[in-house]
Amino acid sequence: MFEKMFKNVHERSPIVHCITNYVTVNDVANIILALGASPIMADDIEEVSDITSICNSLVLNIGTLNCRTIESMIEAGKTSNKLGHPIVFDPVGVGASKLRMDTTLKLLKEVKFSVIRGNASEIKAIISKTKTSGGVDVSLEDIISEDNLDKYIKIGKEVSKANNAVVAITGPIDIVTNGEKTYLIRNGHKSMGRITGTGCMLTGVIGGFIGANPENVLDSTAAAVAVMGLCGELANQKTAERALGTGSLRTYIIDYMSNLRGEILKEELKIESR
Amino acid sequence: MFEKMFKNVHERSPIVHCITNYVTVNDVANIILALGASPIMADDIEEVSDITSICNSLVLNIGTLNCRTIESMIEAGKTSNKLGHPIVFDPVGVGASKLRMDTTLKLLKEVKFSVIRGNASEIKAIISKTKTSGGVDVSLEDIISEDNLDKYIKIGKEVSKANNAVVAITGPIDIVTNGEKTYLIRNGHKSMGRITGTGCMLTGVIGGFIGANPENVLDSTAAAVAVMGLCGELANQKTAERALGTGSLRTYIIDYMSNLRGEILKEELKIESR
Amino acid sequence: MFEKMFKNVHERSPIVHCITNYVTVNDVANIILALGASPIMADDIEEVSDITSICNSLVLNIGTLNCRTIESMIEAGKTSNKLGHPIVFDPVGVGASKLRMDTTLKLLKEVKFSVIRGNASEIKAIISKTKTSGGVDVSLEDIISEDNLDKYIKIGKEVSKANNAVVAITGPIDIVTNGEKTYLIRNGHKSMGRITGTGCMLTGVIGGFIGANPENVLDSTAAAVAVMGLCGELANQKTAERALGTGSLRTYIIDYMSNLRGEILKEELKIESR
Numbered sequence: 119m120f121e122k123m124f125k126n127v128h129e130r131s132p133i134v135h136c137i138t139n140y141v142t143v144n145d146v147a148n149i150i151l152a153l154g155a156s157p158i159m160a161d162d163i164e165e166v167s168d169i170t171s172i173c174n175s176l177v178l179n180i181g182t183l184n185c186r187t188i189e190s191m192i193e194a195g196k197t198s199n200k201l202g203h204p205i206v207f208d209p210v211g212v213g214a215s216k217l218r219m220d221t222t223l224k225l226l227k228e229v230k231f232s233v234i235r236g237n238a239s240e241i242k243a244i245i246s247k248t249k250t251s252g253g254v255d256v257s258l259e260d261i262i263s264e265d266n267l268d269k270y271i272k273i274g275k276e277v278s279k280a281n282n283a284v285v286a287i288t289g290p291i292d293i294v295t296n297g298e299k300t301y302l303i304r305n306g307h308k309s310m311g312r313i314t315g316t317g318c319m320l321t322g323v324i325g326g327f328i329g330a331n332p333e334n335v336l337d338s339t340a341a342a343v344a345v346m347g348l349c350g351e352l353a354n355q356k357t358a359e360r361a362l363g364t365g366s367l368r369t370y371i372i373d374y375m376s377n378l379r380g381e382i383l384k385e386e387l388k389i390e391s392r
Numbered sequence: 393m394f395e396k397m398f399k400n401v402h403e404r405s406p407i408v409h410c411i412t413n414y415v416t417v418n419d420v421a422n423i424i425l426a427l428g429a430s431p432i433m434a435d436d437i438e439e440v441s442d443i444t445s446i447c448n449s450l451v452l453n454i455g456t457l458n459c460r461t462i463e464s465m466i467e468a469g470k471t472s473n474k475l476g477h478p479i480v481f482d483p484v485g486v487g488a489s490k491l492r493m494d495t496t497l498k499l500l501k502e503v504k505f506s507v508i509r510g511n512a513s514e515i516k517a518i519i520s521k522t523k524t525s526g527g528v529d530v531s532l533e534d535i536i537s538e539d540n541l542d543k544y545i546k547i548g549k550e551v552s553k554a555n556n557a558v559v560a561i562t563g564p565i566d567i568v569t570n571g572e573k574t575y576l577i578r579n580g581h582k583s584m585g586r587i588t589g590t591g592c593m594l595t596g597v598i599g600g601f602i603g604a605n606p607e608n609v610l611d612s613t614a615a616a617v618a619v620m621g622l623c624g625e626l627a628n629q630k631t632a633e634r635a636l637g638t639g640s641l642r643t644y645i646i647d648y649m650s651n652l653r654g655e656i657l658k659e660e661l662k663i664e665s666r
Numbered sequence: 667m668f669e670k671m672f673k674n675v676h677e678r679s680p681i682v683h684c685i686t687n688y689v690t691v692n693d694v695a696n697i698i699l700a701l702g703a704s705p706i707m708a709d710d711i712e713e714v715s716d717i718t719s720i721c722n723s724l725v726l727n728i729g730t731l732n733c734r735t736i737e738s739m740i741e742a743g744k745t746s747n748k749l750g751h752p753i754v755f756d757p758v759g760v761g762a763s764k765l766r767m768d769t770t771l772k773l774l775k776e777v778k779f780s781v782i783r784g785n786a787s788e789i790k791a792i793i794s795k796t797k798t799s800g801g802v803d804v805s806l807e808d809i810i811s812e813d814n815l816d817k818y819i820k821i822g823k824e825v826s827k828a829n830n831a832v833v834a835i836t837g838p839i840d841i842v843t844n845g846e847k848t849y850l851i852r853n854g855h856k857s858m859g860r861i862t863g864t865g866c867m868l869t870g871v872i873g874g875f876i877g878a879n880p881e882n883v884l885d886s887t888a889a890a891v892a893v894m895g896l897c898g899e900l901a902n903q904k905t906a907e908r909a910l911g912t913g914s915l916r917t918y919i920i921d922y923m924s925n926l927r928g929e930i931l932k933e934e935l936k937i938e939s940r
Binding site: 139141144218254362369 | 706734
């Protein structure tokens, strides 16, 4: 099933409209292309409705939000909702400032998202609705392990139900849930946290998967999370073998995504259904 | 002749002012440096005239245009025109939104360009003057081949004459024309379309070539297109030999540009005059 | 002592708030992570005070300044000053436009900086307070050598005293001074000037070092300059051995930063005290 969804991305080659941050935007575009989809970045309010109309899905990421682009996100989101396009939301650092929290709550109110993806601290902040003390990286206390897994599954389900969206909480173990059915994914490697943008890239990859598989957002989100994790694992292995570092790791993640074939997915995806 | 133009870039080391998109701006800066020229990015209307005055050429790229930068592009363009600096225009995704089309038509009206570079869909859209359905990538129907070559040469000449500019249409075969004389270039590799920004990078490279060779815009544009294509070919070969992917391809394109020597150009540039 | 400061970065893992340019922002984020610190980019005036409050240091870089972000820089700077956070300022291309010069003078007046880092042309421009003819790269006449070293040490001390800040002038020989004590650093390689952003990355690395060592800004700035130079040396050596180019050089600089261990610093840092 997950291989089929990956195949659909290649065959349908969805166009993914991204309003994302300027820190990692190049990597987001390149990994979407590597996946076999087609990215288009556009954030001026005068064109976001036009652009999103020719696309198959929308990615909203608040990593470097500003007053101008917040309005564009809402406009693009509403247009996508009208057209029935799936939308994925990445509340980067939502707990780090009042602006990010207010914007997140506004977006969740005015736009219907298909998927919300964040680390455990970000997803928790959405529930608490208050600015916390953390930055854009997950807090140490929020690192998902076998020991605290049930707690985060519960949090994921709560955010999912409250927003009628699939929720993906990423960490050492990834949780993807629609409030009823939950997938646990054990692909990935901790070194991915040592480069900027692996979260943003994953959100872009989810945009590609749900753009090609809008009829099955839960499963295609799980597939995206596992596929991105697998690329991270493979890239980490090559980086370590060659005694290279995080610059090469970033390059190899995109390399592996661009060379990925369906066969390897059958063997290597570690997706558990609960 | 083309080697001489490449040599001029190294000797004159032109400064290239770029108002370009934030998706690929880092690659544009790095490939201009790799070429032996010097990039400067500046887009605030309060400084674009100052900046462009100390430069040798100007690059305008509408890939992530917004209301603020559109005005800056016009201001920089007018100042460059007054100073007689060559300007290259990249109408990224001009058919994708009304804003891009309106901005393109406004720029073409208010600024005199030396070179307009786009894929076949973008150059066609400039003639039709209407929003089309495509994104930022070329439409399948607009991929240039030996079979439809004459049609696109004609389109190139038409846009060239209408705007009194050299037009470069890039694709499997590249067309560079000033309305009278035409070059066909058969360097390049299709894998270049699998990374973001090869078009933007080429536009930056053209900025370097025409900044160093303002007395011969047609030939130096053809040289730039061929040189960029050659780097793509070589990078693709190395990527394939090493079983790497599109992340490495991007790195190697810049590597080859930075190591290029005049001798290889004599043997490897595939430029046909028509 | 310098190894200890490096160790402190790893142990304290400071959060570094960056308001920087969109050309090199991704490299700045990745090298800060590679160093062992944690970057957060945020430039909207509605959130910069919130963001900088949860950070340990602030980086201000005017490489692609605009009217919106200038205000944010001042706001973030004032908040950081109130909180006693160290701030590093990078006056990219300050001589290239009136806007950059005015902004630099305004920032120097309204914000108390811990460190000012630039190339020799930029630091000279701060003294002259007038727009010069240069771009963002150092002028040929301003390349620091053993012959003109004393002149630039004097300039560095003058800017340091006038602004009550540590000044780092980078070039073939780097000068770091607090007006009294001066360090000369002979790490680095000229190839670093062939990629965009090595200056911006260094400024980010200084942000990491002073965020972890706020009690000793002079020494930690010297350590940052030497460590960045060492990564450039090592990366240049690997690039040359493998006959690669500037694309790989950039990747390897980040690789080396991520793999750096305290032991190598003891042997390879070339820091002379004067």
